[in-house]
Amino acid sequence: MRLGHDHVRVRVPATSANLGPGFDSLGLALAHHDVVEVRALGSTDVTVEVSGEGAGEVAADERHLVVRALRVGLEHVGAPLTGLHLTCTNGIPHGRGMGSSAAAVVAGLLAARMLIADPAALDDATVLDLATRLEGHPDNAAPALLGGVTVAWTEGAVPRASVLPVHDDVVPVVLVPVERCATRTARGVLPATVPHEDAAYTAGRAALLVHALCHRPELLPEATSERLHQRYRAPVMAATWEVVERLRADGAAAVVSGAGPSVLVLERASDGDAGWRRLDAVLGPRDAEGRTAQGWRVLRPGLDHQGAVASRVS
Numbered sequence: 001m002r003l004g005h006d007h008v009r010v011r012v013p014a015t016s017a018n019l020g021p022g023f024d025s026l027g028l029a030l031a032h033h034d035v036v037e038v039r040a041l042g043s044t045d046v047t048v049e050v051s052g053e054g055a056g057e058v059a060a061d062e063r064h065l066v067v068r069a070l071r072v073g074l075e076h077v078g079a080p081l082t083g084l085h086l087t088c089t090n091g092i093p094h095g096r097g098m099g100s101s102a103a104a105v106v107a108g109l110l111a112a113r114m115l116i117a118d119p120a121a122l123d124d125a126t127v128l129d130l131a132t133r134l135e136g137h138p139d140n141a142a143p144a145l146l147g148g149v150t151v152a153w154t155e156g157a158v159p160r161a162s163v164l165p166v167h168d169d170v171v172p173v174v175l176v177p178v179e180r181c182a183t184r185t186a187r188g189v190l191p192a193t194v195p196h197e198d199a200a201y202t203a204g205r206a207a208l209l210v211h212a213l214c215h216r217p218e219l220l221p222e223a224t225s226e227r228l229h230q231r232y233r234a235p236v237m238a239a240t241w242e243v244v245e246r247l248r249a250d251g252a253a254a255v256v257s258g259a260g261p262s263v264l265v266l267e268r269a270s271d272g273d274a275g276w277r278r279l280d281a282v283l284g285p286r287d288a289e290g291r292t293a294q295g296w297r298v299l300r301p302g303l304d305h306q307g308a309v310a311s312r313v314s
Helices: 065-077 100-115 124-135 141-146 183-188 196-214 217-223 230-236 238-249 274-283
Strands: 007-017 026-041 046-052 083-090 149-155 158-164 170-176 254-256 263-268 297-299 309-312
Touching (some): 026 141, 026 170, 026 196, 046 065, 065 083, 065 124, 100 124, 100 141, 124 141, 124 158, 141 149, 141 158, 158 196, 183 230, 217 263, 230 238, 230 254, 238 254, 238 263, 238 274, 263 274
Parallel strands (some): 046 083
Antiparallel strands (some): 007 309, 026 083, 026 149, 170 297
16 A cells, blocks of 8 residues: 555544443543644654643654554555654643543544545544554544444454434533543452442443433433442542542532543533532632632533544645
């Protein structure tokens, strides 16, 4: 496969996975983005410029996750491994359970799609497969790629995903703390087994959650309850768990966002200001940038229904 273009641009959304009982399967895309521009070079040099989230922290060479994913995409179709210059404008917080690594992986794979002469060689099914291999599971990669709310699963070793027709009343709000928590840390505290009763309870709530998201948003507080993972993670994100419990006690559909430590609240547009008043009661007042005195940043980005968007730059 030859390269067909030398300058491409990708915009990819933040994501929140699990949504409570949908562990490693449900996820949603948030209208809060990373933007990556990629130029193919005649040399073998690889340079990465990063602004926004992760600036000064992430690798600026071949080790950068976008570059690694891009290389995987090019290798998959047999395209030449050209030199690269990346400009990354990052809006997605790192280490907060908002899918920053999945966004980087999807961005790299879609950049490869736009660089090659035949973009169809890296269609959505192929990108989801490659992204899942890099990520380990498809729950963040699916909504980052496809947008909206997705349910992802694997058939054998092949990942699949479907986009749900989410009710217009569903409004995601994300509470982002100052603290970070690595995904490996959050997964490392999960038990190898759980009681059958807890598994059955969570399976029922996951089914109810799909119904609530699509048809009955008023059921979201009940539908987001689960017994598989969040309480086991409480010791490594105590402040997060406290906020989740306090919001849920007040009737909110609050869950740990992905592996945490951010909190996702599924509000209802028809509730008006009730959700904001509830957040203020738990977190305290917010400044003009949405930050509280305890350091929480409150985001209300809305759902991203497009998913990742890639284009060739003239």
